Amino acid sequence: xxxxxxxxxxxxxxxxxxxxxxxxxxxxxxxxxxxxxxxxxxxxxxxxxxxxxxxxxxxxxxxxxxxxxxxxxxxxxxxxxxxxxxxxxxxxxxxxxxxxxxxxxxxxxxxxxxxxxxxxxxxxxxxxxxxxxxxxxxxxxxxxxxxxxxxxxxxxxxxxxxxxxxxxxxxxxxxxxxxxxxxxxxxxxxxxxxxxxxxxxxxxxxxxxxxxxxxxxxxxxxxxxxxxxxxxxxxxxxxxxxxxxxxx
Amino acid sequence: xxxxxxxxxxxxxxxxxxxxxxxxxxxxxxxxxxxxxxxxxxxxxxxxxxxxxxxxxxxxxxxxxxxxxxxxxxxxxxxxxxxxxxxxxxxxxxxxxxxxxxxxxxxxxxxxxxxxxxxxxxxxxxxxxxxxxxxxxxxxxxxxxxxxxxxxxxxxxxxxxxxxxxxxxxxxxxxxxxxxxxxxxxxxxxxxxxxxxxxxxxxxxxxxxxxxxxxxxxxxxxxxxxxxxxxxxxxxxxxxxxxxxxxx
Numbered sequence: 001x002x003x004x005x006x007x008x009x010x011x012x013x014x015x016x017x018x019x020x021x022x023x024x025x026x027x028x029x030x031x032x033x034x035x036x037x038x039x040x041x042x043x044x045x046x047x048x049x050x051x052x053x054x055x056x057x058x059x060x061x062x063x064x065x066x067x068x069x070x071x072x073x074x075x076x077x078x079x080x081x082x083x084x085x086x087x088x089x090x091x092x093x094x095x096x097x098x099x100x101x102x103x104x105x106x107x108x109x110x111x112x113x114x115x116x117x118x119x120x121x122x123x124x125x126x127x128x129x130x131x132x133x134x135x136x137x138x139x140x141x142x143x144x145x146x147x148x149x150x151x152x153x154x155x156x157x158x159x160x161x162x163x164x165x166x167x168x169x170x171x172x173x174x175x176x177x178x179x180x181x182x183x184x185x186x187x188x189x190x191x192x193x194x195x196x197x198x199x200x201x202x203x204x205x206x207x208x209x210x211x212x213x214x215x216x217x218x219x220x221x222x223x224x225x226x227x228x229x230x231x232x233x234x235x236x237x238x239x240x241x242x243x244x245x246x247x248x
Numbered sequence: 249x250x251x252x253x254x255x256x257x258x259x260x261x262x263x264x265x266x267x268x269x270x271x272x273x274x275x276x277x278x279x280x281x282x283x284x285x286x287x288x289x290x291x292x293x294x295x296x297x298x299x300x301x302x303x304x305x306x307x308x309x310x311x312x313x314x315x316x317x318x319x320x321x322x323x324x325x326x327x328x329x330x331x332x333x334x335x336x337x338x339x340x341x342x343x344x345x346x347x348x349x350x351x352x353x354x355x356x357x358x359x360x361x362x363x364x365x366x367x368x369x370x371x372x373x374x375x376x377x378x379x380x381x382x383x384x385x386x387x388x389x390x391x392x393x394x395x396x397x398x399x400x401x402x403x404x405x406x407x408x409x410x411x412x413x414x415x416x417x418x419x420x421x422x423x424x425x426x427x428x429x430x431x432x433x434x435x436x437x438x439x440x441x442x443x444x445x446x447x448x449x450x451x452x453x454x455x456x457x458x459x460x461x462x463x464x465x466x467x468x469x470x471x472x473x474x475x476x477x478x479x480x481x482x483x484x485x486x487x488x489x490x491x492x493x494x495x496x
Binding site: 150 | 261271275280282291322324361364382399419421431433442451
């Protein structure tokens, strides 16, 4: 089995915590990382408060292979992510000539005022992450990738970052519809299958709409054979139950 | 000024971390709590792993007035939230006769099998939170509220919980459109306004679509006069800049 490459995601911004902005980055990044073989293990959302950001960065970068952050790298006073990252790593921060050069592609010397130059403040020792949309770069320092919060820019940065990431075996995911069967009916057998398939994880996910409950069983794992075996066992179990069940 | 009532939210579930399910609860709960005067200060998403859940519950319940959790209270083997909460509080857990009675409203004695009875496992000393949709209750223990992950059920539970919450002064939020002005143009003045308005927080939020950037400035605070004053200062600042600006 390949090594496991893990990640955490830190979403920085009061606007998410007040509900003003509905986050779109967690789901996107989760799916993206899963797809390339990086296991997202934890997400945190913290406010634009220095101590909170620094504490979360240090807690998460130590626990996982990678930490990704989104938000707080614009030109306004509430954009404090770069300074917090420098503080978390105990390094200096200043206008980075490479970042200034990138901003010059977008702004005339007159437009490149002090506020906009804030976007070129990069912690010492960091590598820049290009921003094909609005030029102000993200950066990587150690195992931490600092990205914009605007989804389209974050997505472009993630595409740029991805080839540089170590990746592990990709998660194989099989979804099985439990058509017409209630969770409480298949739970016991599912638990037995889960116990006898230690290398896969099996989840049961109800969703509810006007049509009533719809249950899906998801088998996840990195060993293709183990996933296929467990999924087959789940399908057999459901088929047996359907045969047994009295008509609704 | 009224006291500040704070909260954290813990989203429990592998399905969010793999991107299979796109979370809809964070934005809803954030907006809901903000609306009733509870300040959401932190969100975490953790997998269906006992140590992770227990550690997060204990970290968060100690730091904030309230902790809300979603997910992991169904009948299948991967629903381990109730057991983790009991462990976090160091209390026992067993079938709760009140919870069993609720399940009996939905299930016949024959249907109420061992798996479904799992949904009546409630930590000792907890109060139940009714589930008007599918009966299996959530619960409150200490300052922790344990809710379902299915959005419609979580929302119904939150409506039931809300009247029992202590609430602080409600956050007043004013949103100002920075029509046609770039963040880098208004950032310096905005920073000065923010510095001279210590009781409010001011954020600048760009969003990006095919029409280009759209910037909104949000002034937040609990003192109505301070929010109104800061918002007026922001509007004056933007109007002055528009007067100055050469046509695009």
